Amino acid sequence: MGSTAPSAGENIAVLRKARGLSQAKLAREAGITLSYLSKIETGLRPATPPVVAAVARVLHVTTARVYGNPFVGPAEQMDLLNELRNTVRRHTLPRESPLSPAETTGAVQTAADLRASTQYLELLRMLPALLGQTTASALDSRGEATAWGYVADVYSCAYTVAHRLAQPDLADMIVSRQMWAAQQTWNPSAEAAAAWNEAGTYQSAGQYEDGLAIIERAISRYEAVPASGPFRTIHLGSLHLRGVVLASRAKDANATRDHLRHAWTLAETLPDGRDLVQHHLTFGRGNTALYELASHVELDAPDRAVQMSGSLIASPPAGLKPNRLGRLYIDVARARLAVRDYAGAEEALNAAHAVAPQMAQIHPMGREVLRVLIVMHQRSKPGLLAMAKRAGLAS
Template sequence: MNSTPAAGENIAVLRKVHGVGQVPMARAMGISRSYLQKLEYGERPVTPPLAAAAATKLGVRVARIWGQLFTVPTTEHTQLLDALREVLRRHTLPREDVPSLDELDATLKKAAKLRAETRYVELLQMLPTALGQAMATALTAGGDAVAWGQVADLYGCAYAVAHRMGEPDRADMIVSRQAWASHQTWNPTAEAATAWNEAGTFQSAGQYDDSLAIVERAIIRYEEASGSDTGPERLVVLGSLHLRGVVLASCHRDRDATDAHLQHAKRIAAELGEKDILRHNLTFGPGNTALVRASGPHRAL
């Protein structure tokens, strides 16, 4: 299994962590912005000179570009990962107390913000306690769908951390836990968000056909479950899945599927409006749709 995120993906994350925009990043690397986008989406290889230029601009060693972002297993990271492993293992036996609703809501918003901003170490610091508290709340809430949805969302944040820290086995376990929690919600959005992450585990393994099959199955199921609803949440979910489909179909060298998913994403983005929207750790809108279009993954076919 290829568990190491690609160099282009590492450049994208490090760039965001350091607050570097695509234009100055591309300029420092001596390439166009559109070519940088292709690198970050894995549609063009990162050559040694490009990796060196990116490392210089970001103030990191070249090894951070080629390998894991967190190459040194510090004592803090090890302890935090151990704590996350323990809360995953004890998912039905949380040790944490049930927090107030306001406290839990604030925790969920903070976790979503840290994930969106790619602040993974800070996110890892809060996840063990946050997951334990959310589980304690759900287990005492008498099957409340909202409470289980909160658990599923936090598992989605945990997946992002496990993936970025090069923990593929843990990422697989987290997706299984997320699927279990989302099934308790009877909420098609929570299940679609889980499928988005599940597809990521297959994508990391280079199994693009299976990953694409998961996304396309999720689209069909969500469309059936959501019916004629035209609200923003439905648009975000379907748009996010179709954008994932664009990348996966391109990696699988399926031109027809790539073009079909891109056309769906463009149509949905036009319906959504001018701003990208975040729902259940899924972000979609005209901004990220334009980014995928500009990166031109379909043009590499």
């Protein structure tokens, strides 16, 4: 195919051979069939997150090593990531000057908008300075909760960038800094948002049970807070949605249903049917439906996901930003691929690339579905090849 960036399946084959393992032994120890592993390595089936997690455990590597680096050759983002890493490391020693309250509000909103629109490179360009500026302002504020809340929110943006750009070590460090900032706010909502990202680091590593433990602890603590209103609903509901992903990837159907039931109950209390955003967490009926659809894919019921997708694609939920819509289309592509609707999978991937191009090009499952379609069509479709070139999967 002229691939310029190794896929997860190709990386699995290389790592397996380096360990001296046969396909049969790796498949047996990872709990999958030999036929399935063979198809993953040759590009006929996508390497799903639970499979990557199982294989990584057997090979004694991280899931990030299996997925590989989606970027080919020297790139501006790698220099910027190193700058961000240095800023995060010296989190109590900002070199930047404080911003005024009005400047802080505007800059943090700009970062939030870039995150929601999946403009990760543009966001990365502003994050090191913004982290330093908001931290300097918070340190000068003598414990003012709002100032520290802005710091926590900027760290949340930084986590998204590190996660999406395949930097798990940086994501771990950022989450610890976000927790530190959230604890300065004395705001349970800020701590819940940080816990949502903390569980995300376990999700990325394929440690789903540990991630569920983080979520369940955060839910218990947050439920004990004597508060009410939409902001509380957003944070509690979002924790349950993270629980849906973790439980479904752990193949725990009962826990998945339980978190979904709680999420839907909370979503129905929000007015106007629109999803709301607070501390970069999106919650409402629309996002809950998206998580339910994704859970069907993870629990090996792609037909149910396809059935759900019709109304969601025909009339996307109000209030959802490109980052959520892009993920919807990628999950629909996964489901359609699983039911052998290859034209539909391509159509959904095209929609993801249109609404959230930077995310679609680097999202592991977006790349896996695209790779399978390319292999099956043997590069015969120009549209697929164009997408593959943008994603660095073909030269």
